Amino acid sequence: MGAPDDGSRATIRAVAALAGVSPSTVSRTLNNPELVNAETRRRVLDSADRLGYQPNRAAQSLVLGRTMSVGLIVPDIGNPFFAPFIKGVEAYFRDKGYAVFLADTDEDAVTEVALAEAMIERADGLILCSPRMSGTRLRSLAAKTTMVMANRLSRTVPSISMDVRPGIEQAVSHVHALGHRRCAFLGGPRDSWSNRQRRRFLEAGCAARGIELVELGPYEPRFSGGFRAADEVLAANVTAVFAYNDLVALGALSRLQARGVAVPGEIGLVGFDDIPMASMVSPPLTTIAVPIPAVARTAAAMLLALLGKEAGLPSGPAALTSASAVSAAAPPPPSAPELATRLVIRSTTGPT
Amino acid sequence: MGAPDDGSRATIRAVAALAGVSPSTVSRTLNNPELVNAETRRRVLDSADRLGYQPNRAAQSLVLGRTMSVGLIVPDIGNPFFAPFIKGVEAYFRDKGYAVFLADTDEDAVTEVALAEAMIERADGLILCSPRMSGTRLRSLAAKTTMVMANRLSRTVPSISMDVRPGIEQAVSHVHALGHRRCAFLGGPRDSWSNRQRRRFLEAGCAARGIELVELGPYEPRFSGGFRAADEVLAANVTAVFAYNDLVALGALSRLQARGVAVPGEIGLVGFDDIPMASMVSPPLTTIAVPIPAVARTAAAMLLALLGKEAGLPSGPAALTSASAVSAAAPPPPSAPELATRLVIRSTTGPT
DNA sequence: GTGAAAGCGCTAACAT
C-alpha cells in the first residue's frame, strides 16, 4: 500500500489525524481491536495502510519493556552440527513474532561472555547453544536475563539437552553384537560438557558388556582431528572406534582409507551427530543421530515460556510450560522421547 | 560491579543521582566524554558501574532513530555455502557495535519478502544474501530501507557479487589442457541468477577454446541432485563435467563411483564453491573457490557505509539518502581482486 | 467507545 514516498515513516498521530480519531484509538485498534467500535476500527485500519503505517518498534519496546527479540549464541555457525539448531530456533521464534539475533563465538569462552552481555541489552532473552563458559559465568549471566542453555545441563540454569544414552547404548550393543571386544573412544575437547557426557555413557555401556574401551585424544573436534586420531587408532590395536563426533569420524575414515585400512573390514567406525556429510561419504558412516531440531524447538519453547512468565502472564497455558522450564533448573527430563539419540547403522560397521 | 539485585535495571537518573549530577551529564560522559570535566567524569563512570548501568537500547533507538542492528536474510542456513557468509557479516558488524538479526527463507521467495518486511521494522539496514525474489520486489524493498544485496547484481539496488569469471576461465583452461573436448554443465535452478551467470561464462570459455559444452539439468542444487545428474552424464558421452556447485559435484562423484566409473580416469569433475566437504572426500574435489568471506565483508562494509551516509545527512534525511543508495547501485566493481574466484585443483580432474 | 495526559529512558539543543 502507499507508503509516503518521502523517507519519513508515518507515525501513529498521522494515522489518527487521517482517521479523525486520537492516537489512543489507533493504538487500541491495533492492539485491542475488540475495544473499539467496528466502524471506527475500519476507518483506522484503512488510514493505517493508506499510510503504510508500521508501529515504531523502538517506541513500543520502550514503553512495553520488551523488544520482541531474542539472542542466540553458538560456538560456530560453520559447524554443520549447529545449522539445524539455528534454523530451528529462528523458525520457532519467527512464528511467535520474535526476531532472532545471532552471534558466533568462534568457540571462545571469553567472546561468548562478551557477546552474551551485549545481547542482554537488546534482547528479551538468550539461548546459549553448547556454551563453553564456566558454570560461574553462566550463573552470573542467568541472573541478569532470561536465559536457556542448550546441549549442556545445569541445576541452576534452565537447560535442555538431548538424551545421549539410548543412542550410545544402541551403538555399543551393535558393536558388541558384531563381535568387537576392544574399542577406542576418540575424545573431543577435554573440558567439553558433551565430551564428558558421551564418554561417561560409552564407558558404562562398554563396561556392562565386557568391552574394553581405550580412550584416545583429546582431538580437535574437526576433520583434521580425526586425521590425527586415525594413526593413533592403528597403534591402539582395537577393532572398532567411537568418535566424539562425525567430523572426527570422517577425518579418521579418510585417513584410514588413505593408509589402506579397510573400513569396516579391519576397523569399525561409529560417529556422533549424523551431520549431512555422514551419509554422503563412502562408505556411509554409521553414527548416532542427535535430534537437534527437537532440541532447538524445546529450547526455544522453554525460553518463550520463561519470557511469558516474566511478563506476568496469568496462569494460562504458559504457566505449566514455564513451570517445567524452571524446574528444568532441577533435573531436567532428558527423558522426553523426542530428545532421544538413536543409532543409524550405515556401512562403517561390520563383523569383526 | 554490583547490579541491583532486584530485577530492575538502573536508569540514567539513578546514576545521575548517585553521582550528584544531572542525567545529561551522565549521557555526555558516556557519549562525549571530552565534553565533561575529568573529575566529574570519574564520579559518573564510577557510579555507573557501581549500579551496573547499561543504557536502555530501546530508549536510545527511539531518540536517535537507529537501532544499531541490521538484518541478514539467507536462503538456507544449513547450506555450507552460506555459513561463512553469515559468519563474515556477523563478525564485521559486531565489531562496529551492531547486532545482526538472522533469518532463513528456506529458499522461498515469498517467505523472503515477508521476512525482509519484518526486519525493516527492527533493523537499520538489510543484507539480502542470494535473494530469490523478483527484481520488482527487490526494488520495492530497497525503497523502504537501506539495503545491500549479495551474490546477485542489480543496477537499481546496491549489490555485490564475486567475480566468477577468473575461476571459470581457469577451470576451462585447465580442463582443456588436460585434453577434454566435450564437457557437460550440470545446471542449477533455472531461474537462479548465479546459475545463469556461471553458465554464461562457462559457455563463453568453452566456446573460446573449442570445447563442446552440453548443458544438463536443471538439478536441485544438492547432493541428491548430483546423484541424478551422474546417470545423465554417463549417457551424454562427455569426458569432463562442470557442476553448478560442490554439492551437485559431490553427489555426482558419489554416484559415479558407485557405478564403477573412475574419477578422474573416465570422467573429470569440477565443482563450484569449495565448501569444506570438497576437500574431505576422496578423491578430493577440484573446484572453483569463491571468496565468500570477502563478499560478506564487502557487503557488510557497503551497508555500513550507506547507513553512515544516511545518518550523516545535513538536511531532509530521506530524499538524499535514497538517492545515494541508488547511486551506490551504479556498476559495482566486481573487479576487486579479493572478490575473484579461482580454481583449486585437487584430484577429480586428470588427463583424458 | 474515545480522548487527554502522563510517561517509558534517553539525547540534544538551549540556556547558564
Next chain:
DNA sequence: ATGTTAGCGCTTTCAC
C-alpha cells in the same frame, strides 16, 4: 562544564 527543557513514538491509566 553542567543543568533545564523538550521531545523521540508509543501505550495506558484515567476521565468523560
